[in-house]
Amino acid sequence: MSGSNSSDRGSGAELEAPSPLALTVHSLPAPTLDDAARRTALGRLKMFLILVVCAAPVIASYLAYYVVRPEGRTNYGSLIEPARAMPAALPLADLDGRPVAPASLQGQWLFVVVGGGACDAGCEQRLWLQRQVREALGREKGRIDKLWLVDDAAMPRAETLAALQRGDAVTVLRTERAALAAWLAPEPGHRLEEHFYLVDPQGLWMMRMPAQPDPSRLKRDLERLLRASAGWDRPGRP
Structure with missing residues (x-):
């Protein structure tokens, strides 16, 4: 019996204890150059x-x-295609004879009237309409300069110049008609001084208004151009 008990104890001692659970830890991938x-x-x-x-x-x-420029789009004025750049050599001077560089007019839209210094009734009407239409633009009017190009040697009358100083003054510059006619052009059958001309802030003549224009349609064209060109120009000229 004792031998039997001894044998049982011996075989029990020989049983192996369960091995511990092994865990493997994998490292995270390091950031690559990619x-x-x-x-x-x-x-x-x-x-x-x-x-x-x-x-x-x-x-x-x-x-x-x-x-x-969709086909359905209507302009009152005639678009000039391609637009014509203001000649760098265009002779310009103020009424005291001091030369003015054409490049100094860039940066804003120019609303241009052409006429002799004597300024007949038609000229005075265009200068009046130039002022009224610009004023009607409200807060956007500061983006447009009024320009009167005097294309002869006559001196404007004092009363005409005084009228031009009401509100925002008109820039009055003298030039030579032949040089001006090489840049601006009227509609067939009309004279140079019968139209308004629009020059963009880069100095490009890009639109001509009809002779004896409808003020409301003229204003509408200006409003469309100013909306389409927001950010192109600077407000006010020093």
Whole structure:
């Protein structure tokens, strides 16, 4: 019996204890150069999209004015295509004879009247309408300069000049008719001085208004141009 008990104890001692559960820990992948490049590219893309959003109004106005001209769109004035740049050599001077550089007129829209210094009734009517239409533009009027180009040697009358100083003064410059006629042109059958001419802030003559224009339609054309060109010009001329 004792031998039997001894044998049982011996075989029990030989049973192996259960082994502990083994866990394997895998390390996380380290960032690679490809990840860094991807983040850099994503950051640049976001910056580009921000710039596009900021520039979109300017781009849209440029396209609306210079590129997109739907067939259904109506203008009262005649668009000049291609627009004609103001000649760098156009002779300009103030009424005291001091030369004025054509480039100094850039930066704003120019609402131009042409006429001799004697300024007959038709000339005075156009200068009056020039002032009235510009005033009717309200808060946008500061984006347009009134310009009277005197195309002969006659001196404007004192009463005419005094009338031009009411409100925002008209810029009065003298030039040579032949040089002016090489840039601006009337409709067939009309004279140079019968029209209003619109020059954009880059110095490009781009529209001619009909002779004896309808003031309300003239104003509407100006409003459309100012909306389409928001941001192109500076407010007021020093």
